[in-house]
Amino acid sequence: MSALTPDLLRELVAEARLAPSVHNIQPTRWRLLDDVRLALVDDTSVRAPVADPAGHDVLISHGAALEGMSLALNRRGLSICGLTTIEQPLSAQFSALCNFAVKPCATPDPLADRVAHRMSWRGKFVASPGDATALAQLAAACGDVICVSDRQAISNVAGWADQAEFSFVRGDDYRQELLGWMRLSPGHPHYLQDGLNRDALAMNALQATAARFVLGGLFKPLDRLGLAASLLADGAKTASAAAIVLFCRPVGEDPLMTGRYFYRAWLEIDRAGLAACPISALADDPDCNERLRKLGNVAADLRLVNVFRVGRPPAAQKPRHFRLSVERLVV
Numbered sequence: 290m291s292a293l294t295p296d297l298l299r300e301l302v303a304e305a306r307l308a309p310s311v312h313n314i315q316p317t318r319w320r321l322l323d324d325v326r327l328a329l330v331d332d333t334s335v336r337a338p339v340a341d342p343a344g345h346d347v348l349i350s351h352g353a354a355l356e357g358m359s360l361a362l363n364r365r366g367l368s369i370c371g372l373t374t375i376e377q378p379l380s381a382q383f384s385a386l387c388n389f390a391v392k393p394c395a396t397p398d399p400l401a402d403r404v405a406h407r408m409s410w411r412g413k414f415v416a417s418p419g420d421a422t423a424l425a426q427l428a429a430a431c432g433d434v435i436c437v438s439d440r441q442a443i444s445n446v447a448g449w450a451d452q453a454e455f456s457f458v459r460g461d462d463y464r465q466e467l468l469g470w471m472r473l474s475p476g477h478p479h480y481l482q483d484g485l486n487r488d489a490l491a492m493n494a495l496q497a498t499a500a501r502f503v504l505g506g507l508f509k510p511l512d513r514l515g516l517a518a519s520l521l522a523d524g525a526k527t528a529s530a531a532a533i534v535l536f537c538r539p540v541g542e543d544p545l546m547t548g549r550y551f552y553r554a555w556l557e558i559d560r561a562g563l564a565a566c567p568i569s570a571l572a573d574d575p576d577c578n579e580r581l582r583k584l585g586n587v588a589a590d591l592r593l594v595n596v597f598r599v600g601r602p603p604a605a606q607k608p609r610h611f612r613l614s615v616e617r618l619v620v
Contacts, residue, residue: 308357310350317354328388352548368394410564412491414600420531435585447527453574473497530598
């Protein structure tokens with residue numbers, strides 16, 4: 290066993306917090322139990338109950354954070370051992386979902402150095418002669434993904450995605466919750482900390498202002514006029530992708546484990562030289578999920594967990610991560 294100190298914990302959390310989470314709500318906290326064990330803690334006050342009523346996406350987010358911690362440890366020659374996944378309430382707000390010790394590890398993880406580089410790209414993609422090679426590399430490296438690169442199929446999926454996303458956005462509670470997690474002005478007090486800010490959403494100031502009104506008070510009149518769907522459509526961005534990537538894992542798998550592999554799949558996309566944007570509505574909508582299962586010939590014992598559009602941004606992007614402070618994440 291290796292000793293865990295408060296200073297080392299802060300270093301580890303600074304890297305582990307770069308893992309993705311639903312709407313970037315960041316529900317994961319960390320607690321040092323003693324000098325050899327660390328707990329992954331659920332902040333039960335951090336939720337998106339309309340978009341994620343069963344809390345499944347939150348658990349996947351915790352799993353991604355756990356993998357983030359594993360990768361941070363690996364960069365320091367350490368690894369997780371003795372993982373225990375018994376939930377333990379700590380207070381009215383916090384509950385430990387698992388705890389573990391650390392031990393020396395001599396094998397570097399090739400994905401550990403991709404953590405700081407990975408980011409979401411929500412803009413359009415541009416075609417590149419290297420796309421086919423990158424997709425082949427991704428498919429060879431990650432058995433959890435199915436790459437759909439046929440142009441007509443991508444165009445079809447773009448239409449399905451707009452339909453699925455709009456079916457959710459039509460819900461008043463869904464829009465209210467989504468707006469609650471959007472930071473559409475740099476003046477928002479949480480702009481650099483959590484949620485979906487306009488930089489992460491690849492919006493300029495005018496687009497962000499329009500989004501606030503279209504998703505807010507103007508939605509219903511615009512919907513009655515048949516304009517809301519087209520104003521919110523992302524179809525052109527999805528259609529520009531080099532591929533649609535289906536992320537699948539075994540049916541009935543522990544969501545913490547699913548989240549770990551989800552993060553690794555996204556890092557593999559980055560390692561292949563591609564950027565990605567999740568299109569969760571495609572997996573959440575039952576009809577679209579079934580269409581994609583048929584399109585990708587997904588085996589019956591696998592669950593379609595999430596969907597990405599992937600490709601290359603028109604220019605090199607400097608990764609930016611909007612995260613809570615380490616002090617907020619250690620409890």
